[in-house]
Amino acid sequence: MTGPGSGYAVGWGTLSLINAGLAQGKNRRGLNWFLLALILGPVATLLIVLLDAKD
Template structure:
């Protein structure tokens, strides 16, 4: 892989981590924790966020 391809991979992976953090927050979970987890797991973390039920908000 050349340098240009590697750079676009990093940008794509970084974008995915931010999307995952937003999805996690929308489901009542910690955006920071899921952002960190997404750095390691990437698309697997996305799948986990999507299939997990939202946390109930207690008033």
């Protein structure tokens, strides 16, 4: 990817992967959080961090 927005897209995608890993660590569905993070980005990260782990 090249162009003015390529770094932004790579960073957003990386954040989505990190969110999926965080969600799985809290016994939540990683794929759902990955997709949510593609839409919400850093807001999804905040939600994952603030939510308690699922039993």
